[in-house]
Structures are given as C-alpha cells and as structure tokens.
Amino acid sequence: MEQLIQKLTGIYGPSGREELVAAEIETLLAGKVDSIRRDALGNLICEKKGTDPNGKRIMLAAHMDQIGLVVTHVEKEGYLRVSNIGGISPANSRTRRVKFANGVMGVLHEQPLKPGETTSLRTFYIDIGAANEAEALSLISLGDVAVYAEDTFKMGAHRLASPAMDDRMACALLVSILQKLPPIKDTVIAVFTTQEEVGLRGATTSAYSVQPDVGIALDVTLTGDTPEERRVAVNLGEGPTIVVMNARSISNPALVNELHAAAAKAGVAVQREVLPFGGTDAGAMQLSRGGMPVCTVSVPCRYVHSACEVVDMRDVEGAEKVLLGYLGA
C-alpha cells in the first residue's frame, strides 16, 4: 500500500488534467476488473461484476485530481500570474517549489504587500527562471497548470507526506481493494473521479452513467490534533473515519451503521466524523438521478491543501479492512 501511495502521489494531475493518473491506475487494474472505460469528463470507471445478478451496484469513488495554480498572465519580465484551481491557500503557498506538466519547475512567491493590501493569489507570482515574456512563453502557455512539487516522503514509522495525498491516497486505497477483492455477490464500480476539487464535477456525471444503488466516497479529512488547530474531533492514527455529515451530504444512517459493524467485525478502530465544512463526491452521488444512500470513509490527514499533506498508514490500512469487510470479502 505504501508503495502504491508513493507511486500515485508522484504523478502530476490537477483538476481537468488527470490523464496521467488515470493511465497509471488503468495499468494497475488490468485484469483485475471486468471493464474499464472513461467518460467525457475523464472519469475512469472500473466495474467488477458481482456473482448475484440481483446484487446491488455499489459505487466507490476516489478523486484523481489535486489542487493547482493556473497561469492567467505572463508579465513582461517573465513572471507568471496565477489563479487557483480548487482550494489553494495563499498562506500555504509562500515560496514553494512548483512544477508544470512538461517538467518546467518554478518558485511560487508572494510579492511584498503594499500598505492596506491583503494576501490573495493576486499578490503571488511564479518565477520559472525566464528573463522575459517571450522566454516564459517558450516554456509554458497560458492555461497551463502548476502543482506543488514537494516529493512524497516518509515521517516517523507510519506516516507519509505528499502534496497529492488528497486524494491519491484514496486512489491507492481503492486500487488495493480491487486487487484484493475476491468474487462477491454485489457489483462494485470503482470510479476514479475528476474535478472533485472544483465542485464534485466528475462524480456528478459518472454517478449518472453508473447509476448505482449505493455510493461511498473515499477521501481525506482534516484533523484537530495539531497546535492551535480548529476543534475537529478527528485525530491522526486513531483509525479511519465514517462520516456522519459534512457540508455537502448527510450520510445514510443505515449505511453508517453497516460500516461501523464491518469495522467492529474486522477489529478496526474507527472515528465518527462530523465536518461542518467541506464536501466529498458523496454529495454529488446522493443527488444523482433518483438519489441513493451515500457515506464517506475518510482517512485523517494533517495539513490538507498544503505541499505536505500527512496521513498515517495504519489509518489507510484500517480503511481498507473496513471497506473489504463491508463488501463481504
């Protein structure tokens, strides 16, 4: 699992540019599922048929996209002005190494603020080492997207950090589940979704075409266990969370109970999560067509939407056991 996370977090894939991640996942799942297809928004839809023709259709969604910075303007001096794709935090962005799809590297930096000016991405620029506008435009084009370039690294005995942990960790988790999943009675449709960070867009269209009976999103969630952090009753390393509600969905209580029962049976400690902000692909799935019961299983993650998003491998492995148990494996 750790290797899988290392591999998937190392791939470039901001919202709308998830092709490389999808290609790698497709390779990893070759022969492990019955069908793989992509839709108009680039979702990778992998179906593993159940043994019971009357079984349920269960959609598991993990999003492939990561947040990024899109180039909106190139200055005469060669600096790039940017806008955010998804929830980029200016505070987490000062003097960061960033990279583009074609390998061009740069430094994201905040210029000195004028009196009365407040921090926003308008006060940031990317320096890609170009001497002028023409040189910059020979390296990148308007509309190209940069991501934090921090490498994935290990911390302590159990923890991994990466700018793409949200949500490549869950992509790895879902790949691992499919690789281990024995024949079960229900049909599992694993959807590696696109454009979650800009508004659950990929999950909206894939849930429509997949038409599942149940939807479970796999994502990361915030923790409240670091100095002076907002009070959130989720701690790193104390197990995956089963979401009761967040800002985009209220989980189906019966489904929440089933997941808790699966966790108990597997002997995995889990945390109950109530997040008054944020949302996951479950929010889009529950409103698809005539609606469906949904829930989110999350892995606690420190410093979400930064260049160093930290998860604990024990929580990831716990989430895998809970989900495999829920599926009846």
Add this chain to the structure above:
Amino acid sequence: MDLKTLCEAQGVSGREEHIRRMVWDACAAKLGEDALALDGLGSVIATRKGSDPGKPRVMLAAHMDEVGLLVVSATEDGLLRFRALGGVDSRVLVSKRVRVGYDTPEKPALAGVIGAMAIHQQSPEDRKHVLPIEQLFIDIGAKDKAEAERMAPAGTLVTFDTPYTPFGEGLVYAKALDDRVGVWNLLNLLDAPYAGELVFAFTSQEEVGLRGATSAGYRVQPDIAVVLETTAANDLGEIPEALQVCRVGQGVCVSFMDTASLADSQLYRTMLALGKEKAIPHQVKQFVSGGNDAGALQRAGAGSRTVVLSVPCRNIHSPTSVCALRDMAAQESLTRAFLENL
C-alpha cells in the same frame, strides 16, 4: 436577423418570449419547424440531423436572456421600487433610461428613468457611498401609488433603453450584447458545414444560474458543447495588464477555465491551434472569473466535453456594453473552422 433587432428586443431571464419568437422563426425558415423543440424552461433546441453517424454530436449554445430589473412595489408618491434580475451593479443604474414592461403591438413599454437623491441634497458623506438598489427608484411619471400600480404592477419587467449604436472603428454599444452576440452568431451558423448531428441550443435563464442550459443539456446530452458567449473586458484606464481579462478588438476569447467549468483541455488546445492556423484573431481569457452555460452543459447527464468562445465586452451587464464587430466575426469563423476540422 440583425444584431440591432436582437439587442433592442426585450428578454430578461425567464421572460425571453420576444427573443424566442425571433429565434424560432429564423430557425424554422432555415431548418424547418420539425427540427425545433421548445423545452419546459423556454429554451429553443434546433436539431440538424447529420449524414455521418461516426461524427460526434455537437451542441452550439448561446443564451437568449439579458440582465434586467423587476418592479416590486410603488411608493406613496408614485415611484417604482425594483430589484435586479441577474448581476447588475447599482452604480450603473442612476439616471439611466429604462423601458418598463414589454413592448407589444397593443401596449408599448412605458418610458422611465432611474432616479436618486440629487447631488445638491447629498452630504459629503453620502457622496462617498454607492447607493444600493433599495435606494433607487424608477420614475414613470405616475402621480401617486395607485396610478403607479396601475401602470406598472409588481412583477413588471424593466430593461435598459439603449439604441444599438455603431461608433469608432467597428465598435458598437448596446444593451444585451451579453448574449445576443452569441444568439446572432448561432443563427449565422445554422448553415455551417458539418456532417455530424448539430444541435443549436438557445437557452433561457443563464443570468440567474445557468438554468436553461441545465435542462437543455439533460435533454440533448451532446458529446461536445461549444458555448458562444461574451465575457467581461476590463481593459479601460490604468488596470494592470494581469487583471484586464481580455481586450476588445483583439479577437475571440478562448477560456481555459472560469468559475463554472474547466475547458476540456484537448478542445481548448484545438481552438488555439485552429485560430493560429486559419489566422482568426483570438486571445486567451487571462483571468478566472464569471461562469456560463458550459458549467451546466458539462455536468448534464453523463457529461459533455465543453469549451467556451467569448466575444470581449466592456461594461458588460450595463446599459451601454461595448463589443467589436471583428471579434464577433472571429467567434463565428473559429466555430466554423472547428466544425470543419472535427
């Protein structure tokens, strides 16, 4: 159908009937009544069957509605209180001419002006503040509340009163260029060569939340949707270049993203390459702002690949928005080139 007629006609969100009639007649003349459908939200969907089923189904979309005002009540002395339909900045409203109600052969629209406290009565403090819409009134010359309510009952729609006016070198100012420019070009494209199925969607209620495109997208579910729009050019005065978005007269704007959608990256690149290859004036929208029908079309049903081609528009959502004719021509040319190369 000329752009002047389309811009001067009244069609606020949810009440697009005048535009719809013109669009319907123009489409019926070219494609026949059988090709047309009217959906529940008032969008017109014209389908041109293709001869090659191997080609993608393409939707071209433009919205019929414009931003406007809505009468909500009258004051004791006969002035109308109103609210905005769509994004209207109250700073553009003071002392503007408006037409209250819709023009019909039986009953012409009423003339009105938007009033506020005169400069003589304002304190220095008053002058520092923008008057909110709640402190502006439409004067239709009614003598009291009862007469005002008779002339323009609550719910009466109000549009800007601006004659379509060419000026300068190839510029026009008018109301409702957003998005009658797109509607006009869609009508110009009814005969565009393309062997696949081509659907022309004239949508309703874009300005209040992409509503017409939501239902039209669900009905059509195209493989590709190209949205013909206008977009805010912020190119006046001493705005830093990075914040200008786009420049009037510099060609049709191709967007890589806005707040409602990310362009399909392949379609985005195709548009830029075609613009270059065919020497069609084009520019990249250099700011992430606004949103349009692509946001709804992309997410309708199982999803569509979308891209937006916009004509730069100064003073957008105001009584006197400004566009360049050459940018409009470029929008049409690039759409044509895209279909020819698909």
